[in-house]
Amino acid sequence: METISFIGSGHVATHLAKAFFACGHVVVDICSHTPGHAQQLAAQVNAHTAHHISSLRPADVYIIAVDDHAIPQVAQQLLPMQSLVLHTAGSVDLSALQKFPNHGVLYPLQTLNRERETDFRMVPFFIEANIRKNYNIINRLAKSLSGNVKELDSETRARLHLAAVFAGNFVNSLLGMACDIAGAQFEYLKPLVEETVKKAFAANHPAEVQTGPARRGDEVSINKHIKSLSLQPGWQTIYRLLTENIIKQSHAK
Amino acid sequence: METISFIGSGHVATHLAKAFFACGHVVVDICSHTPGHAQQLAAQVNAHTAHHISSLRPADVYIIAVDDHAIPQVAQQLLPMQSLVLHTAGSVDLSALQKFPNHGVLYPLQTLNRERETDFRMVPFFIEANIRKNYNIINRLAKSLSGNVKELDSETRARLHLAAVFAGNFVNSLLGMACDIAGAQFEYLKPLVEETVKKAFAANHPAEVQTGPARRGDEVSINKHIKSLSLQPGWQTIYRLLTENIIKQSHAK
Numbered sequence: 012m013e014t015i016s017f018i019g020s021g022h023v024a025t026h027l028a029k030a031f032f033a034c035g036h037v038v039v040d041i042c043s044h045t046p047g048h049a050q051q052l053a054a055q056v057n058a059h060t061a062h063h064i065s066s067l068r069p070a071d072v073y074i075i076a077v078d079d080h081a082i083p084q085v086a087q088q089l090l091p092m093q094s095l096v097l098h099t100a101g102s103v104d105l106s107a108l109q110k111f112p113n114h115g116v117l118y119p120l121q122t123l124n125r126e127r128e129t130d131f132r133m134v135p136f137f138i139e140a141n142i143r144k145n146y147n148i149i150n151r152l153a154k155s156l157s158g159n160v161k162e163l164d165s166e167t168r169a170r171l172h173l174a175a176v177f178a179g180n181f182v183n184s185l186l187g188m189a190c191d192i193a194g195a196q197f198e199y200l201k202p203l204v205e206e207t208v209k210k211a212f213a214a215n216h217p218a219e220v221q222t223g224p225a226r227r228g229d230e231v232s233i234n235k236h237i238k239s240l241s242l243q244p245g246w247q248t249i250y251r252l253l254t255e256n257i258i259k260q261s262h263a264k
Numbered sequence: 265m266e267t268i269s270f271i272g273s274g275h276v277a278t279h280l281a282k283a284f285f286a287c288g289h290v291v292v293d294i295c296s297h298t299p300g301h302a303q304q305l306a307a308q309v310n311a312h313t314a315h316h317i318s319s320l321r322p323a324d325v326y327i328i329a330v331d332d333h334a335i336p337q338v339a340q341q342l343l344p345m346q347s348l349v350l351h352t353a354g355s356v357d358l359s360a361l362q363k364f365p366n367h368g369v370l371y372p373l374q375t376l377n378r379e380r381e382t383d384f385r386m387v388p389f390f391i392e393a394n395i396r397k398n399y400n401i402i403n404r405l406a407k408s409l410s411g412n413v414k415e416l417d418s419e420t421r422a423r424l425h426l427a428a429v430f431a432g433n434f435v436n437s438l439l440g441m442a443c444d445i446a447g448a449q450f451e452y453l454k455p456l457v458e459e460t461v462k463k464a465f466a467a468n469h470p471a472e473v474q475t476g477p478a479r480r481g482d483e484v485s486i487n488k489h490i491k492s493l494s495l496q497p498g499w500q501t502i503y504r505l506l507t508e509n510i511i512k513q514s515h516a517k
Contacts, residue, residue: 022475079477080484102477102485120452122460122475129459135452159452167449173489174446177438178453179460180476181506185430185438186461187470187513193427196420199373199388199412200431201465206382207375207432208439208461212454217440222275222375223433224332224355231333232355236426245512249505253434256498260440 013152016040016061016070018085020048022123023099024076027156030131032056034155039070048125064088072097072152074117079103086110095145101172104165105139115140115149118168119157122179131156137163137171188246218260225257266405269293269314269323271338273301275376276352277329280409283384285309287408292323301378317341325350325405327370332356339363348398354425357418358392368393368402371421372410375432384409390416390424441499471513478510 013036017024020043032038032055042061043049049060061067064085072095075085079100086108089096096111101118108114116139123129136153138160140146146162153160163171186204190197211217224232233254240247266289270277273296285291285308295314296302302313314320317338328338328351335356342349342364349364354371361367369392376382389406391413393399399415406413416424439457443450464470477485486507493500 078480078482080482102488121456122463122473124463124473124475127463127473133455135455137452159455161452163449169488169492171446171449171452173492174442174450175453175456176476176489176503177445178442179456180474180478180510181438181503182435182457183460183464183470183474184478184506184510184513185434186464187474188509189427189431190464190470192430193424196416196424197427198465199390199414199424200428201461202386202388202412203374203428203432204435204461204465207436208454208457210375210377210380211436211439211443212451212457217436217443220375220377220380221433221436221440222377223429225433225437227331229331229333235355235422236429239422239426245505245509249502249509250429250434252498252502252505253437256441256502257433257437259498260437 012036013071013148014039014069015072015074016042016058016067017052017074017076018042018064018067018089019074019076020045020052021076021078022125023119024074025052025125026123026129026131027074027076027099027117027119028052028056028058030129030156031152032058036152036155040067042067065090070094072148074099075108082107095148097149101137101175102169104169105141106165109141113141113145115145116165116168117149117153118163118172120171120175122183132158135159135161137161137168139164139168188249218263221257221261223257225254226261228258265289266324266401267292267322268325268327269295269311269320270305270327270329271295271317271320271342272327272329273298273305274329274331275378276372277327278305278378279376279382279384280327280329280352280370280372281305281309281311283382283409284405285311289405289408293320295320318343323347325401327352328361335360348401350402354390354428355422357422358394359418362394366394366398368398369418369421370402370406371416371425373424373428375436385411388412388414390414390421392417392421441502471516474510474514476510478507479514481511 038056038058040061041053075098095113118137121134210220291309291311293314294306348366371390374387463473
């Protein structure tokens with residue numbers, strides 16, 4: 012059991028704090044420049060709020076769960092100490108925390124919204140630490156939340172994070188366009204999307220199970236679609252580029 | 265129980281013929297310009313093969329399941345007759361079959377690969393017919409395969425098909441890029457993608473549950489990603505466009 016404080020009160024901090032609290036860890040402080048969020052979260056995990064990094068109480072572990080670009084600034088404000096200092100960002104190098112003698116990374120690969128419950132048990136956690144002793148602590152912390160914990164270096168984690176933007180954020184963006192196009196019929200696309208995902212991960216490579224007009228080289232349908240998107244030139248360009256990509260992929264496989 | 269013949273032996277014809285055969289309909293002929301596929305499919309559904317449209321035997325229903333652009337040509341070659349003639353294409357108008365006194369559409373909204381089993385019971389089927397009598401026949405046929413059958417006019421079906429290209433084919437294409445970027449780590453993205461899909465369909469609109477660097481306006485991560493895609497300029501452009509689209513979507517909601 013560790014005492015843990017959070018810097019940040021966004022989606023990731025919220026879900027991690029609640030999950031650590033639920034499995035018996037003590038959450039000491041929630042420190043955030045959004046006092047409303049901090050108070051709301053602190054109340055849920057029996058913690059205090061700290062209005063500034065300088066007023067944080069002692070804890071075994073400090074988890075910096077803020078926007079990726081704000082991590083260096085938080086690291087600068089935190090005084091050097093013996094406690095273990097972690098960040099949770101996919102794209103930020105371990106070395107961003109090198110001023111702390113004990114530091115590491117705890118990266119949960121999942122899309123998190125503050126308002127939606129998440130079951131961490133199946134979520135992959137990627138961890139990294141400056142020395143073995145700290146690796147063992149992070150590993151134990153992560154395994155108290157998830158059955159899917161792996162060590163991963165910063166460079167590979169950054170590539171995985173980029174892949175996650177394509178497979179998560181960009182997929183959601185395409186679903187948004189599909190929703191606008193299909194209107195009330197959007198819900199009927201759910202079995203299609205679920206089967207698409209199932210097939211893509213069952214195949215050696217998603218290109219092997221590609222279907223649709225681009226894969227068939229069906230130019231009549233492609234031209235019809237491009238024409239029907241004439242009022243949405245941005246989506247028209249996205250349609251063209253993804254169609255070209257599928258045609259290239261088919262030839263490469 | 266109907267007697268059914270298929271023109272075409274691709275993914276859609278294969279799955280429909282096997283499913284109709286499995287629930288007791290008689291499949292008479294499989295007619296295809298790919299004799300190998302036709303023989304393979306005919307053997308599985310106890311049917312004959314027809315080498316040309318002119319040699320098709322009598323049947324209650326003829327299902328044209330060929331590439332969208334080939335439907336007019338097949339319709340031209342088929343002699344006018346009293347049998348019910350259907351096509352299975354999302355983007356082709358009902359009127360493509362208007363030379364037949366009894367005609368309609370049977371569109372299964374799913375991504376189908378010949379090599380992969382499909383459970384049609386949850387697949388949405390969209391149907392349309394020139395007259396009520398034919399609608400009732402198609403409705404009965406579709407309901408023998410699926411619990412999810414809806415009437416839909418040609419124009420709405422075409423929009424749904426376009427939406428399906430974004431939500432299915434293009435999603436798979438993004439997963440292909442993610443697979444190339446993540447390499448051996450690709451499998452770890454599965455819980456993320458599944459949660460993304462679940463959230464998108466549970467929300468009023470996928471934009472409401474958008475996460476990631478673009479949604480947060482995290483330009484540091486975005487620029488890092490764009491830089492790391494410098495050897496794949498095609499994907500770099502796709503990254504830029506989808507990022508811009510997410511930023512626009514966030515402002516619109």
